[in-house]
Amino acid sequence: MTPKSLLARATAVPGVAYLLVALIVAFSILGPGFASAPNLRNIGVQSSILLLLALPMTFIIMSEGLDLSMGAVLGLAGVTLASLLAGGVALAPAAVAASGVGLVFGVINGLLVVRLGIPPFVSTLGTLGVAQGAALVATDGQSVVGIGPTLPSLYASAWMGLPFSVLVAVAVYLIFHAVLYKTRFGTYVFAIGGNRESLTLAGVHTDLYHIGIYALGGLMAGVAALLLTGRMNAGHPTAALGMEFDAIAAVIVGGTSFERGNGWLPGTLLGVLTVGVLRNGLNVVAVSSSLQVASIGALVIVALVIDSVRTSWRERT
Amino acid sequence: MSTAAAQMARRRVLSGELAGFMYRVAGVVLVCVGLSLATDAFLTVSNLLNVLRQASLIFLVASGVTLVVLTAGLDLSVGANVGLSACLAAAAIKSGAVELGIVTGLASGTGIGLLNGLMVTRLRVPPFIATYGMLWVVHGITYWYMDGQTIYDFPERFRALGSGYLLGVPIPVYLMTACLAAGGVFTRYTIWGHQIYAIGANPEAARLSGVPVRMRLNLVYTLSGAMAGLASIVYLARLNSAEADIGEPLMLPAIAAILIGGTSLFGGIGSLSGTLVGAILLTLVLNGMNLLTVGANWQPLVTGVIVLLAVWIDVATRRRAGG
Numbered sequence: 001m002t003p004k005s006l007l008a009r010a011t012a013v014p015g016v017a018y019l020l021v022a023l024i025v026a027f028s029i030l031g032p033g034f035a036s037a038p039n040l041r042n043i044g045v046q047s048s049i050l051l052l053l054a055l056p057m058t059f060i061i062m063s064e065g066l067d068l069s070m071g072a073v074l075g076l077a078g079v080t081l082a083s084l085l086a087g088g089v090a091l092a093p094a095a096v097a098a099s100g101v102g103l104v105f106g107v108i109n110g111l112l113v114v115r116l117g118i119p120p121f122v123s124t125l126g127t128l129g130v131a132q133g134a135a136l137v138a139t140d141g142q143s144v145v146g147i148g149p150t151l152p153s154l155y156a157s158a159w160m161g162l163p164f165s166v167l168v169a170v171a172v173y174l175i176f177h178a179v180l181y182k183t184r185f186g187t188y189v190f191a192i193g194g195n196r197e198s199l200t201l202a203g204v205h206t207d208l209y210h211i212g213i214y215a216l217g218g219l220m221a222g223v224a225a226l227l228l229t230g231r232m233n234a235g236h237p238t239a240a241l242g243m244e245f246d247a248i249a250a251v252i253v254g255g256t257s258f259e260r261g262n263g264w265l266p267g268t269l270l271g272v273l274t275v276g277v278l279r280n281g282l283n284v285v286a287v288s289s290s291l292q293v294a295s296i297g298a299l300v301i302v303a304l305v306i307d308s309v310r311t312s313w314r315e316r317t
Numbered sequence: 318m319s320t321a322a323a324q325m326a327r328r329r330v331l332s333g334e335l336a337g338f339m340y341r342v343a344g345v346v347l348v349c350v351g352l353s354l355a356t357d358a359f360l361t362v363s364n365l366l367n368v369l370r371q372a373s374l375i376f377l378v379a380s381g382v383t384l385v386v387l388t389a390g391l392d393l394s395v396g397a398n399v400g401l402s403a404c405l406a407a408a409a410i411k412s413g414a415v416e417l418g419i420v421t422g423l424a425s426g427t428g429i430g431l432l433n434g435l436m437v438t439r440l441r442v443p444p445f446i447a448t449y450g451m452l453w454v455v456h457g458i459t460y461w462y463m464d465g466q467t468i469y470d471f472p473e474r475f476r477a478l479g480s481g482y483l484l485g486v487p488i489p490v491y492l493m494t495a496c497l498a499a500g501g502v503f504t505r506y507t508i509w510g511h512q513i514y515a516i517g518a519n520p521e522a523a524r525l526s527g528v529p530v531r532m533r534l535n536l537v538y539t540l541s542g543a544m545a546g547l548a549s550i551v552y553l554a555r556l557n558s559a560e561a562d563i564g565e566p567l568m569l570p571a572i573a574a575i576l577i578g579g580t581s582l583f584g585g586i587g588s589l590s591g592t593l594v595g596a597i598l599l600t601l602v603l604n605g606m607n608l609l610t611v612g613a614n615w616q617p618l619v620t621g622v623i624v625l626l627a628v629w630i631d632v633a634t635r636r637r638a639g640g
Contacts, residue, residue: 066445112625117632119582121391121445122572122624129569129621136614245453248446258443288464290561294457297450304440 014255015306016270019299023274027281034284041163047276048169049231052224053247054254054272055176055265056217061251062193062263063210065113065120067217071243072131073105075236077225079135081151082144082235091150099222105131106218110211135237144235155230165227172223173269180265185209190263242293249296250275253303274299334588337579341594348598352605359608366487372600373493374552376593379571379578380500381430381544383592384537386575387504389517389584390444392538394433395545395571397455400564402426402549404459407468407559415475422553423546429455430542434535448538452568460561469558479555489551493593496544500589513537517584569620574599576627583635599623 027034053070060067081098085091105127112123157164180186188209191199200206229235254271256263275296282292352359378395385392406422429451436447481488504510512533515523524530548567553559578595580587602623603616 068449112629116629117636118625118628121393121449122576122582122628125393125569125572126621126625126628129617129624133615133618133621137612137618140612141614242453242456245449248449252446258446288461290457290460292457294454294461297454297457300450301436301440304442 014264014267014270015303016254016267016274019253019303019306020270020274020277023277023281027277027284031281031284034281039280039284043273043276043280044166044169045163046280047272048163048165049224049227050243050246050250050275051169051269051272052172052220052227053217053243054250054268055172056213056220057244057247058176058251058254058256058263058265058268059180059189059213060120060217061248061256061258062189063213064193064258065214066124066248067109067214068121068124068244069105069109069128069131070217070221070247071240071245072128072135073102073218073221074225074228074240074243075238076105076131076135076138077101077222078229078240079139079144079235079237081225081229082147083138085147085151085229086144091154095226098225099219102218102220102222102225103215104218105221106215107211109218110214113214114207114210132238132241139235139237141237143237145233147229147234151226151230152233155227165231168223168227172220173265177265180263185212189213193263245293246275246296249300252300255303334579334586338588338591338594341577341579341591341598345594345598345601348601348605352601352608355605356608359605364604364608366490368597368600368604369490370487370555371604372593372596373487373489374548374555375567375570375574375596375600376493377489377496377544377548377551378567379574379592379596380496380589381537381541382571383575383578383580383587383589384500384504384513385444385541386580386582387513387517387584387587388534388537389520389582390437390534390537391572391582392430392433392448392541393445393568393572394429394448394451394455395541396564396566396568397452397459398426398429398542398545398564399549399552399567400561401429401455401459401462402546403553403563404463404468404559404561406550406553407471410471410475411468415472418471418475419550422550423543426546426549427539427543430539430545431535433542434538437538438531438534456565463559463561465561467558467560471554471557476554476557479551479553480557489555492547492551496547497589497593504589509533509536514585517586519585566616569617569624570596570599570603573620573624573627576624576631579631581631581635582628583631595627 033039053074057067057070077098080101081094084094084097109124109127112118112127113120116123155164159167180189188199188204188206192206192210192213196206228240232239250271251268252271253274254264254267254269256267278295278299279292282295283289287295358364378399382392382395402422402425405425406418409421410418433448433451436442436451437444440447442450478488483491504513512523512528515526515528516530516533520530549564552563556563574595575587575592576582576595577598578587578591578593580591599620602619606615606619
């Protein structure tokens with residue numbers, strides 16, 4: 001084995017894996033409580049909501065798009081859910097309504113981007129304002145409390161030692177993985193980012209699938225509202241603002257590219273864990289939550305630099 | 318022959334741009350008439366001056382971003398930039414002199430803008446991702462730095478920058494006029510200004526005809542940051558207090574003003590005077606909502622709808638023109 005091929009092998013491992021391992025090692029040394037079982041379980045719980053957003057965000061970014069409205073839509077869906085529960089509606093219909101709110105916003109995003117041709121970052125910025133405004137107007141800026149015991153106790157339940165939210169996240173990941181790699185829809189997701197024109201020429205209803213990608217993003221924001229509302233025991237109109245940034249960061253750190261329709265779903269899982277480990281580890285070593293936000297931005301830049309260095313290495317060898 | 322054709326094409330483009338500008342001015346007049354009929358509180362000198370003052374603040378933030386949008390980029394970090402710059406300036410004023418505060422605010426704004434430019438030109442990060450990431454980095458630093466505190470009560474001569482009058486006109490309006498004049502000359506009559514339009518219209522063609530694309534892009538992002546720094550000073554002087562969330566409500570209105578003003582997101586088309594009209598139109602709507610006692614909670618919703626409508630018109634016009 002020549003040194004050259006060793007280097008080639010080392011660069012074939014995605015940058016995010018190095019980052020994740022480095023962070024885990026660093027925090028295990030710096031923070032005594034970090035590597036304990038309860039804390040690791042904590043990371044899983046904290047990452048589960050993020051994963052629900054990051055999976056559809058991967059599809060969206062693969063299609064050369066972006067969804068800035070996810071956090072605001074999550075907030076609106078959460079407020080809807082909490083209001084219905086507080087009004088005495090049963091959990092199942094309330095959950096369907098919340099997911100419906102998410103789905104509607106997702107479809108609107110899709111229509112704006114695909115049918116009207118509005119650049120995604122601006123159309124979803126507009127729907128961000130609309131969703132945030134609707135949540136504020138509906139609640140007058142206040143938290144919706146008194147949601148009853150059903151959802152919080154479901155959230156607190158566990159199966160074989162795994163918390164409810166982690167189970168949901170695992171199930172959703174498996175579904176997304178199967179959809180991306182085993183179904184026609186998944187193939188089209190790759191093709192829409194890679195070569196939309198030829199997909200349309202091949203007779204595929206590209207627009208429909210493209211809108212479907214955004215609809216999925218809205219729907220998952222609605223589903224994530226279930227977990228967030230269960231965790232907070234209330235619906236707050238602005239609690240989830242900015243959560244889409246963590247999701248976008250996780251996707252980029254996970255190696256999905258904006259430009260070539262290149263996506264890698266296990267990378268997004270690693271990216272979500274990296275963001276989760278970073279936030280949790282900084283918490284353990286007592287760094288304030290506002291600096292955590294800043295460091296996630298720094299993490300994205302580090303990931304981008306690592307990837308550009310790896311690309312230039314690979315081109316050299 | 319070909320010059321005649323080019324001249325005609327140029328005249329057609331110019332008359333189209335002029336028509337668009339006149340439509341927007343007509344929109345401003347219509348909103349004004351509607352509001353005067355709806356409420357007595359609208360058509361008073363003090364309210365109209367207030368609208369102008371508010372519009373000049375939005376214009377200051379939006380003018381730098383307009384240059385970025387002309388290159389087919391976007392700066393989503395301006396709201397957060399105003400926030401951090403205002404907080405740093407506030408702390409500097411408290412610790413020393415007013416002049417130190419002004420320099421601090423301008424330097425912080427410009428520095429953030431330069432970092433945006435470097436990310437876009439050196440790391441080749443798409444502009445909306447680079448500036449969106451910067452938004453959250455700056456946001457985090459601001460909240461960490463302020464730690465829930467409010468810095469307030471500044472010297473009278475500093476506050477005059479935001480709330481003072483000269484010959485009966487608010488001082489921010491003078492700043493706005495100066496920036497509009499300087500920016501107008503820069504974009505219309507200098508080579509660098511033309512190069513900015515050229516980059517937005519076709520970056521590859523601009524590069525091949527010798528435009529230093531990276532340097533000009535760095536310039537527009539830095540200018541966008543510098544204008545956010547200037548706006549932060551005026552905003553701070555007007556509010557007379559700084560909190561971590563001070564700049565957050567500015568990003569969406571700034572982008573709305575640019576889009577209403579007819580600057581195309583796809584680059585190469587638009588003007589600073591359009592952005593001014595957009596800022597005034599948006600302020601009139603928000604001011605009218607205020608006078609008609611529609612709650613502040615409605616503002617993001619209305620601004621969001623306005624953004625979507627404005628960008629839809631942009632896209633539809635381009636499509637009809639065969640662009």
